[in-house]
Amino acid sequence: AQSVTQPDIHITVSEGASLELRCNYSYGATPYLFWYVQSPGQGLQLLLKYFSGDTLVQGIKGFEAEFKRSQSSFNLRKPSVHWSDAAEYFCAVGAGGTSYGKLTFGQGTILTVHP
Amino acid sequence: NAGVTQTPKFRILKIGQSMTLQCTQDMNHNYMYWYRQDPGMGLKLIYYSVGAGITDKGEVPNGYNVSRSTTEDFPLRLELAAPSQTSVYFCATRWDSTNQPQHFGDGTRLSIL
Numbered sequence: 001a002q003s004v005t006q007p008d009i010h011i012t013v014s015e016g017a018s019l020e021l022r023c024n025y026s027y028g029a030t031p032y033l034f035w036y037v038q039s040p041g042q043g044l045q046l047l048l049k050y051f052s053g054d055t056l057v058q059g060i061k062g063f064e065a066e067f068k069r070s071q072s073s074f075n076l077r078k079p080s081v082h083w084s085d086a087a088e089y090f091c092a093v094g095a096g097g098t099s100y101g102k103l104t105f106g107q108g109t110i111l112t113v114h115p
Numbered sequence: 116n117a118g119v120t121q122t123p124k125f126r127i128l129k130i131g132q133s134m135t136l137q138c139t140q141d142m143n144h145n146y147m148y149w150y151r152q153d154p155g156m157g158l159k160l161i162y163y164s165v166g167a168g169i170t171d172k173g174e175v176p177n178g179y180n181v182s183r184s185t186t187e188d189f190p191l192r193l194e195l196a197a198p199s200q201t202s203v204y205f206c207a208t209r210w211d212s213t214n215q216p217q218h219f220g221d222g223t224r225l226s227i228l
Contacts, residue, residue: 009155034216043119043205043219044158051214090157100165101146101209102173103217105157 002027002093006106013081014114021076021109023065023091032094033074034103035065039087047089050074061085086113117141119220121206127226128196136191136223138206146209147189148173148217149181151202158205164189165211196227 003026013019025031032051036044048059055067065076074091088110092103122137138147145166150158160173164183178200180192193200203224207217 004157032214036219041221043221044207045219046216049214049216100163101211101215101217102148102160102163103158105150105159107155107157 002031002095002104004091004093004104004106006089006091006109008109009107010110010112012112012114015083016080019076019078019081019085019111021089021091021111023074023076023106024072025074025091025093026072027093027095029095030069033065033067034092034094035059035063035074035076036090036092037061037087038090038108044090047076081111081113083113083115086111119206119208119218121204121220121223123223124221125224127228128193130196130198130227132196133192133194134196134225136193136204136206136225138189138191138220139187140189140206140208140218141187142208142210142218143186144208144218145186145211146217147183148207148209149179149189149191150205150207151175151200152205152222153202161191161204193225198227201225201227 005024034049035047050067091106094103120139148163149161159175162181164170205222206220209217
């Protein structure tokens with residue numbers, strides 16, 4: 001069975017600092033990987049996705065993530081954080097074929113941004 | 116183009132009551148999903164559907180039922196509400212093609228007292 005671990009429950013950074021959110025997955029084949037962001041009281045918005053090809057993927061709002069098969073990781077990065085980035089971030093893994101696009105989510109990482 | 120619409124946004128139920136959470140989409144997606152979100156637990160899949168008339172259980176289906184009579188609607192039914200079902204519920208849809216992400220509604224916050 002597939003699984004996702006986000007080791008950091010809560011991260012605090014200063015505005016303008018760099019950010020890295022960790023995500024480790026467990027899956028037998030090549031996974032489909034996603035990062036979603038959730039602002040308070042809102043649904044989940046897709047930041048970026050990885051299916052195949054270039055292991056460094058670019059997303060919206062200046063985020064990027066790198067797929068590292070050897071480390072089973074898909075960490076999210078941003079070079080300079082803005083106060084509006086404060087939210088909860090979820091990493092998710094899915095598979096193709098008969099999985100019908102079902103996703104397994106990590107526990108989430110809450111990001112606090114200090115001015 | 117509303118995307119995925121969930122109603123109601125908030126609801127308080129008494130133990131043993133029943134209710135239906137509504138989910139409607141206007142994107143003509145065949146795949147639809149119901150998740151529940153509990154603090155520190157991420158999202159857990161309750162039920163999903165790959166088209167009208169086809170539904171299947173997810174990871175945490177107990178206490179819930181679904182139906183899918185049309186492409187647009189995928190209601191989630193709680194028959195006998197229990198405090199353990201206090202949660203935020205999200206509906207999501209997905210185009211039934213490879214390499215497609217899920218699109219989420221804004222959620223229904225449900226409290227059972």
